[in-house]
Amino acid sequence: MAKSSKLWYDKPASEWNEALPIGNGRLGCMIHGRTATELLCLNEDSVWYGGPQDRVPQDASQNLQKLRELVREGQHADAEKLVDRAFGASPSGQRHYEPLGNVKVEFGHDADKVMDYRRELELTTAIHTTDYSHEGAKVKVEMLASAIDQVIAIRIQSSSNFEFAVRLTRESEIEYESHEYLDSVRTTDNQIIMLATPGGYQSVRACCALGIRTDHEGTVEAQGGSLVVTAKEALVVIAARTSFRHEDFEAVAVGDVSAALERGAEKIWDHHVQHYQSFYHQTQLTLGPPSPHDGLSTDQRIKKGTTPALVALYTNYSRYLLLSSSRPSNGNDRTLDLPANLQGIWNPSFHPAWGSKFTLDINLQMNYWGCLPLSLAPCMEPLFSLLHRLALPENGGRVAKEMYGARGWCCHNNTDLWADCSPCERWLPATLWPLGGAWLSSFIWEHYLFTCCISTLRKNFPVLEEAVKFCLDWLVSETFPDGKEYRVTNPSLSPENTFIDEYTGEKGVFCRGSMADLTIISSLFEDYLEACKTLHLKPHLLREVGKAMLALPPPSICKKTGRLQEWGIANHADAEPGHRHISHLLGVYPFTCIDMDASPQLSRAALRSLEIRLAHGGGHTGWSRSHLLCIFSRLRMPDKVAESFAALLDTSTLANLFSSHPPFQIDGNFGAAAAVVECLVQSFEITGQGQRVLRILPSWPQEWGDGEVKGVRCRGGWSVAFKWRDGMVDGPVEVKSVVEEDGSAHGDAGNEHRNKHRSSEERRGVVVFPDGGFITFEGTGTPPYTTDLTQ
Incomplete structure (x- = not known):
């Protein structure tokens, strides 16, 4: 190799x-x-640059009902004018790095x-x-x-x-x-x-x-x-x-x-x-066979295109970059740790693009998509530190209350050193979108799924619960064209995108219940209920969350194009069909709402959406191409994965292997690494018998060659290692328990007993091999537990 x-x-x-x-x-x-x-x-x-600012818009709450009515009536120009005047923060911009x-x-x-x-x-x-x-x-x-x-x-x-x-x-x-x-x-x-x-x-x-x-x-x-x-x-x-x-x-x-x-x-x-x-x-990843290009300098290797060794180098480099830009500090007080920003920590400019801030409508999240499966869970601690500061009553709590009259906390499309949660800038396709914090909160339950770390879940649970409270209050009842009443977000948008109204032909931004909004909120509600069950807490919001979940509209498919509908109630057309954002496909990746096996019709509609985006030039930025990579890997389309990675190298990779928007943005590096590990192992499925499915090589492109991987983390608290040749596993798959702790650090003997019992109960799974064959396994007793499974 x-x-x-x-x-x-x-x-x-x-x-x-x-x-x-x-x-x-x-x-x-x-x-x-x-x-x-x-x-x-x-x-x-x-x-x-600069210190904390008081930027919470003062006129938002008194204009919220009027704005909702304008959106409901399809008066797009008037709605956008009202948002610009009453909902924008002053000053409009946040601090920059x-x-x-x-x-x-x-x-x-x-x-x-x-x-x-x-x-x-x-x-x-x-x-x-x-x-x-x-x-x-x-x-x-x-x-x-x-x-x-x-x-x-x-x-x-x-x-x-x-x-x-x-x-x-x-x-x-x-x-x-x-x-x-x-x-x-x-x-x-x-x-x-x-x-x-x-x-x-x-x-x-x-x-x-x-x-x-x-x-x-x-x-x-x-x-x-x-x-x-x-x-x-x-x-x-x-x-x-x-x-x-x-x-x-x-x-x-x-x-x-x-x-x-x-x-x-x-x-x-x-x-x-x-x-x-x-x-x-x-984690260790090695790919082969060797190529004549592997001996060239890195800048020349990039120009020559994809080889197995270059895929491995790109992935290993991304792991290196995350370790280098997001590490918990020494000592006990980590409350001021900062996650990787739009450029990691490497910014050359006093006037950086987009302020080199923490951008919450995909970019900060993408920085951490590969963190857990690549066995870098400690790198997520600075993200949780920022999340706790965002959720403080004086930050996100104040914005939720004063702008929207809502409980809990929220954050909009960006934040900065000071955990500013108010709308950032006056760009309507992005500014008034208070679900950045809710999306970021999804890492709380995801961290537990990969680590089974009770203490971290318990510490972060209040942040999750308060985000749920905001989402409950942000939803409103709307009557759909079919006469049914659902609970949706209004105003809503699909981050940074715009549409052409199907009835008036007018260009617009705000809709009711975008696919992105409902994906984030429904996933957050599910996380909350699972966290309550895991922590043995009485879910105080159980009745509210249950009613809200039942009232959310199902995903819809556009009858005219066959694509997954992006704009909620209406079948609006895209103003920019090749737009870089594909937020309506969040349910495919990073969330797991749309699955090839469980929801094939929605999966086909998601694929149709990708086809339309790509046909019109989509994926033209580094991070956008990486999101496409992740979705194709989740949809188990290895040919499209290979094609997208080649495009990433060709059009969106700098000589030092940094991903380029342009200019340099580090999210593309992290997103592509997440896609590579998703091609190696997928672990989001649960069988009807409650077994965790570890699917091996579900999307591995033939062009990426043979290899060996060790230490890939999976949901359920497992780690796997295996070799493969010609797309098939070569030798045993090592499955190892990597449960980090059982809650005993909090001194709750009852919880300690229950959590140990629960860990033992959950030590069940099934490894699915590339040819569809499978082997079940079960660990008994207290982890660690290791077994070699040979097909």
Whole structure:
């Protein structure tokens, strides 16, 4: 099998989109690998412009009934005018993410005199290395982002003494500009300390500190704003802290640097690798056979198209990126941990596209679609931290109450560092959509399905329940054309899309009961009832939820086109048939409402919807193509999976393997990895006897070759490992219990007994092989439980 763990290049990056990322979840860096002046672009996840804002619209609640009536009557222009005037927040925009700064290491090595150049990122160690020779001297520069030491560390080694200078600044991403966005830079004997204020009222403040330690014969001298080093070997460490998490952020950052320098390079490297691999090696994916293209540099491999090894590299890289941009912090207080944003943590711009925020109408969710099946459950903890802040009474609770007179909490299409839940911007196809928080809450039950972790479910349950309360109040009774009365959302929309009214021909945004809305809400209600049962809680909302679920309209199919209806009650046509969003297909993926076996008619309608989108140019952004990949994998269409992955590489992948909207958005990387693992194993089905179905290789494209996978997580608390050849399992399928805990941490002896009993009761399943054959299995006693199943 070909190796699939390394990105490498034979020349330095000429721009940011060619640089390579490292990160420890909070600190990030893009490395250019240059030999004259190395450029390191730094990020820290809490460096955002401005502070908290009071943006809750004051006129929304008194205009809500009027808006609903306008939507009901199909008066689209008037409805949109009212939303623009009464429902938009002021100011309309939320805060945006900014770069931390730049480090420049001036080696002065002329490119014309550089020989044997190579830069690479090793995914199994999360270490970046630049190697080359210059005038007879061998130079090696290694970099990592340590979650243990909370620093970015650089080890510079040369076969002979040489001089280089290090600068720390905060400049525009346009390299020829000279603007510096900082407060001060000061140097000491071996440190540079930079203070910066991103700007805006009550903005966070940041400190970036850099320190250098050399070998015994080396020297470090402060000259102006630089540190000049003469040595054969030097250790450079960079730390950053902000006032978002620390009152004395400067002291903490300087302390991080001093502690790391004292620890030294060997210990930093050893502890980093050990800690990182404890996460990364949970899952292993290897594909083959080797291709002649596998020996090319990564940028050339992308141009040559799909090979099995490149599919594995893309998937492993996506796992690396999630570990590098979403990691729980050290210590007990994780309430201010932040999930991966629109660009992970790697943003070069002071004016990033879409603010590099947390976008909740698919993008943030897509970041975490593959998190659980790829055995990276700890990476979801920062997402839950944000979710809890969104649900606070002063944040999402206030928006729900003041805008809609509703219980619980809600969040609209975006949020920022401050967990702002008000509508963002004044773009009608997206702005007035208060179900972003409800959709995000789906990860609460999903996390339990994969981990069986009672304590996490119990901790997150209040957030889930309050989201349910909002959805109950957001639903209203509407009479459909067939005379039946249902409960639907009004106003409703299909995120970022628009329609042509089937009766008037008028272009519109707002409808009653979009497919996306009803998918999210019905799934949330089901999650709530299952969580109550699992936690042995009396569901206080049982009667309300039950009545609401019975009153939701069933999915409908357009008689004219045969597609799944996107716009609820009406058979509206698409204003943009090739639109990038396919929100009406959320029931296929990521939710499991529409299933090939259980609902074949709806599955065919979903497929027809995809055909229409693709026929008109759909899937033209990286993340949109990745959503198509996920849906085709769920519909078990391996040929379409292979076709979509090839298109992703061809049109939406940058030289450094980042996914491009354009510009760079990291969700496409994460979504594609989720699709790959969905092609390997699917685990959303339950038999009539209550057995968890583990379906092996349900959608694996022939072009992706043979392989071996270990550590794929499945719903029900299982992990699987197997090899395959020619589309068939080769040898046994190892099934292992990975139940994380049983609730005993809360000291409830009764619950502990019941949960252990329940875990034992649920240790049943069936493995379905690619040819349709199956084997049942049952674990007894207390997990862990492992068995090898041979067909």
